[in-house]
Amino acid sequence: xxxxxxxKGTYDLIPPFxxxxxxxxxxxxxxxxxxxxxxxxxxxxxxxxxxARGVGESTDIVxxxxxxxxxxxxxxxxxxxxxxxxxxRAALESNxxxxxxxxxxxxxxxxxxxxxxxxxxxxxxxxxVGAEAIGxxxxxxxxxxxxxxxxxxxxxxxxxxRILLNSLGDKECRPVYREALQGFLRALxxxxxxxxxxxxxxxxxLDDKRxxxxxxxxxxxxxxxxxxxxxxxxxxxxxxxxxxxxVVFEDDAKxxxxxxxxxxxxxxxxxxxxxxxxxxxxxxxxxxxxxxxxGPALPSVGWALGVDRTVLALEAEGVELDIPAATSVFAVAIxxxxxxxxxxxxxxxxxxxxxxxxxxxxxxxxxxxxxxxRSGARLAVVAGERDLAEGVVQLKDMESGEQQAVALDALLDxxxxxxx
Numbered sequence: 035x036x037x038x039x040x041x042k043g044t045y046d047l048i049p050p051f052x053x054x055x056x057x058x059x060x061x062x063x064x065x066x067x068x069x070x071x072x073x074x075x076x077x078x079x080x081x082x083x084x085x086a087r088g089v090g091e092s093t094d095i096v097x098x099x100x101x102x103x104x105x106x107x108x109x110x111x112x113x114x115x116x117x118x119x120x121x122x123r124a125a126l127e128s129n130x131x132x133x134x135x136x137x138x139x140x141x142x143x144x145x146x147x148x149x150x151x152x153x154x155x156x157x158x159x160x161x162x163v164g165a166e167a168i169g170x171x172x173x174x175x176x177x178x179x180x181x182x183x184x185x186x187x188x189x190x191x192x193x194x195x196r197i198l199l200n201s202l203g204d205k206e207c208r209p210v211y212r213e214a215l216q217g218f219l220r221a222l223x224x225x226x227x228x229x230x231x232x233x234x235x236x237x238x239x240l241d242d243k244r245x246x247x248x249x250x251x252x253x254x255x256x257x258x259x260x261x262x263x264x265x266x267x268x269x270x271x272x273x274x275x276x277x278x279x280x281v282v283f284e285d286d287a288k289x290x291x292x293x294x295x296x297x298x299x300x301x302x303x304x305x306x307x308x309x310x311x312x313x314x315x316x317x318x319x320x321x322x323x324x325x326x327x328x329g330p331a332l333p334s335v336g337w338a339l340g341v342d343r344t345v346l347a348l349e350a351e352g353v354e355l356d357i358p359a360a361t362s363v364f365a366v367a368i369x370x371x372x373x374x375x376x377x378x379x380x381x382x383x384x385x386x387x388x389x390x391x392x393x394x395x396x397x398x399x400x401x402x403x404x405x406x407x408r409s410g411a412r413l414a415v416v417a418g419e420r421d422l423a424e425g426v427v428q429l430k431d432m433e434s435g436e437q438q439a440v441a442l443d444a445l446l447d448x449x450x451x452x453x454x
Contacts, residue, residue: 043150043158055161055358058065058344059143061190064135065182068394069416071141071165076120078145087326088119088236099148113147117164118295118320118336119327125168126329132222134151136169137334147367155311155343164317166336168324175336176319177275183303183315183337184281190344191353197281198302200289201269202237203261204321205297210258212236214327222250237290243310249382256287265298269359272299295320305343307350314347315339361392364432366402368418376417376427379445386446388453406432411454415445 040046047055067073083103101113114120121140125131130138143163165182167175187195195220201228203211211284219232220237224247231238231404240251261269276283281303291300300318308314317337324332348355365375365380376392383390391409393402399416406414417427421439429448430437 041158043152045157045159050173050358053074053360054345054348054355055341057357058190058341058348059161059163062186062339062341063141063143063181064139064189065185066165069139069178069182071167073141074121074124074140074142076114076117076124076142078115078147079111080120082110084119084123084327085112085115088323089116089288090295095148099150101147101149106428114144115146116149116237117142117144117146117162117338118166119323121164121166121336122168122329122332123327125166126324126327126332127329131169131330131332132241137172137175138168139166140168141165153311155308157342162315162338162342163341164235164338166334168334169332171321171333173271173276173299177279178274179317179335179337180272180276180283180301181279181281183339184409186339187303188343189313190348190355191279191398192347192351194351195303195305195306195347197283198289199273199276199283199302200259200286200300201258201265201298202290202296202300202318203265203298204255207262207265208257208262208297208454210257211257214255214260215240218254224250226239230362240288241290251288253289258287268298291316291318295323297321301337303339305347305350308343308346311343313340314320314343359389360414361389361391361409361411363388363413363415363449364406364409364411365390365392366399366406366414366416366417367393368399368402371419372417372422375422375442378413379427379442382446383449386450388449413449 045053084287085100086096095115100115102108102110121142125138125140141164145159145161147159149158154159165179174251184197199451202208215236216232219236226248228239228242242248277427289300289302291302296318298319298321302316303314304312305314306312315338319332319335323334324330363383365376366377380390380392391411393405397405412432414430414432416429421427426439426441427445428437429440431452
């Protein structure tokens with residue numbers, strides 16, 4: 035046993051389970067790569083104020099869950115708790131918005147960190163794939179992202195997820211609603227911390243998951259009843275485009291999400307097979323975030339889908355992904371001369387794009403064949419002194435057990451024929 039263990043609330047991804055995570059990441063990003071989104075990668079830590087300003091000081095993410103620290107040089111940094119603020123910062127810093135091709139469409143994948151109470155589906159280190167469309171106010175962009183996320187989930191075989199949709203209004207209509215909501219909330223029996231939240235960001239109270247709070251929220255004013263004409267028209271266009279694409283969703287007037295920067299469109303993907311941690315992803319429009327972090331006005335929209343929870347959703351539905359074996363050909367050599375020759379053949383196969391591995395460690399035939407079985411390889415190439423004397427190797431089909439002698443100079447063609 036090692037003296038060290040992974041920190042509490044984190045996990046290691048190791049084979050063969052890690053292959054499922056890679057497959058999920060690929061499936062989520064595939065529709066994005068085919069829709070004009072380019073890959074971006076940002077540092078795992080940023081200036082702490084990037085998140086304090088963008089995500090919001092009143093959010094649990096910033097006030098309770100963010101890993102913040104001071105470096106030896108006195109810089110105040112934070113491990114990234116989410117991806118949008120970092121990606122927008124990178125786009126602004128690189129002046130992508132000035133290159134004349136708006137919206138800037140970006141996708142990303144990586145690890146994020148929040149100090150939370152660990153439980154199934156909620157970790158202190160977690161993985162997401164995200165997408166952002168920066169610099170355009172267009173309901174078609176909002177609809178596009180929702181449709182692409184739906185497409186990604188369905189390509190994985192998921193069926194029992196729901197899309198929740200709402201509008202949070204904008205700077206014109208939200209202040210009126212905010213005042214009405216604050217008046218309602220101030221009359222409730224709430225703890226001191228929640229009362230402070232009423233004054234800072236009352237919409238966050240609607241997102242409180244505690245049953246005692248939710249019971250008191252019955253009859254709370256709904257934002258949809260306060261939307262201005264422009265926000266109503268925008269939201270109806272988003273809904274119409276999604277419906278026209280055949281994507282099913284549910285209107286949820288209480289959906290606010292957990293970040294301060296959202297405006298207008300907000301949405302969430304939930305899976306009822308995951309218990310309390312039912313959200314597998316979500317996002318929305320954040321038209322004012324660029325100005326919050328010192329940039330120009332750049333209306334934008336995006337989402338992030340949790341890889342961890344998507345894997346749990348697959349397990350809940352009993353979906354097994356069709357993941358090809360990491361190795362197609364496994365070479366087993368008996369004797370030094372055979373080792374040298376087959377090692378060269380393995381290198382040749384790899385150069386031809388064939389996944390091949392080798393029995394390392396000088397094991398005998400029995401032990402090496404066990405390695406071949408464990409590898410999941412379709413074919414085994416076996417050679418000893420007698421085979422080399424005859425100028426052949428034995429090519430064994432690991433599924434059927436059939437074995438045939440193949441001339442050394444014909445091995446590559448024989449392998450390709452068997453694998454085709």
